[in-house]
Amino acid sequence: MLVVADSAVDAKHFHVIRDSVRRFRPVVEEAPLVGPSLTSPEELALEQRAQAVQLALDRARKSESEASWDGCVRESARAMSDAIELIAATGEPRLLRELHLEMGVCMSLSDQPLGARLHFLAAALLDERPLPTGLHREEAERVEADARDEILARPRGKVRIVSDPPGAEVLIDGRLVEGVTPVETEVRLGDHFVTFRRFRYESNTEQRFLQPFGLVRVNLEPAHRSTLSAQVAQIEQHQAAVAADVEMLLAKAVLARAEQLLLVSNGPVPTDSYRLTLFDAAAGRAVRTSTLERAADDAATRRTVCEVLGEECTVSVGAPWYVWPLAGAALVAGIITTVVIAENGRDTRFCPPSGCR
DSSP states (O other), X not given: OXXXXXXXXXXXXXXXXXXXXXXXXOOOOOOOOOOSOOOOXXXXXXXXXXXXXXXXXXXXXXXXXXXXXXXXXXHHHHHHHHHHHHHHHHOOOHHHHHHHHHHHHHHHHTTOHHHHHHHHHHHHHHOOSOOOTTSSOHHHXXXXXXXXXXXXTSOEEEEEEEEESSOOEEEETTEEOSSOSSEEEEEESEEEEEEEEOTTBOOEEEEEEEOTTOEEEEEOOBOOHHHHHHHHHHHHTTSSOOOOHHHHHHHHHHHTTOSEEEEEEEOSSXXXXXXXXXXXXXXXXXXEEEEEETTOOHHHHHHHHHHHTTOOOBOTTXXXXXXXXXXXXXXXXXXXXXXXXXXXXXXXXXXXXXXXO
């Protein structure tokens, strides 16, 4: 367990709280946050894949310029799966759209109108903006324009997007939706790539059939340690938005391999009390909350800690749990069998329950 407190918590009180937690849970220290680092192997692999797709696209365009329609289609088709995987990893659809356009152009010029239309439809769904004219042969641009008109004729309306947990950014075909989940945004009827991003969770990209007035729902997977380290590093390097205080503390707990986080903060009335909140570190959910008066003595503090941890705080004979170590009593099957009496200047005597004689 990781135990943390905000600056308003008295150091002495926090020390008692932390020591009380140690009676029930192993307490860990915060792991050092990740500093600036070199590009990860995963990022290098993505960069190399993007370069490979771009090279294939350049070869396809060269084949088009040489009127080698079959070569153009082959080069584009070989890179298609890599371009789809890039969207899954980055949410960026540009290369996939350009591959669809190139295949559409070359298939229309090689007398394959049905295949060309399908690729032009896919490209228009990824980006509805019109293409500049004069880049390809006139007959190919005419087929592309007809496919785009077909897409623009489809119904458009709002779709509701939700995630568990909420608070995720959403990108549709690489374009950021305003706000965070749950959110509503306008979409065109058809297949789209939907990306979810949230601090402390793995990014998720799926191709979904979206329709106006529909619902999209996704369950996000907690971030792996490598992902979480990268997310924290981006925040530390000011490459990403700063996470909320509790979110960052939960991330620190996971990086410290703590299953739970106990946060001590100002209570409902900051001048009078503290609030103790127990979180499940991985899920980020609050499990229990208790209030502790600032004037509470050590015994009351220990009792409040016991309650928020969900532990048994009393024994059957009625004595508080924190009294037994001080009394030196041994409890067997619920019966006090021996009492230890120790006084200054006297020998220690062991007396049975009936008393000493």
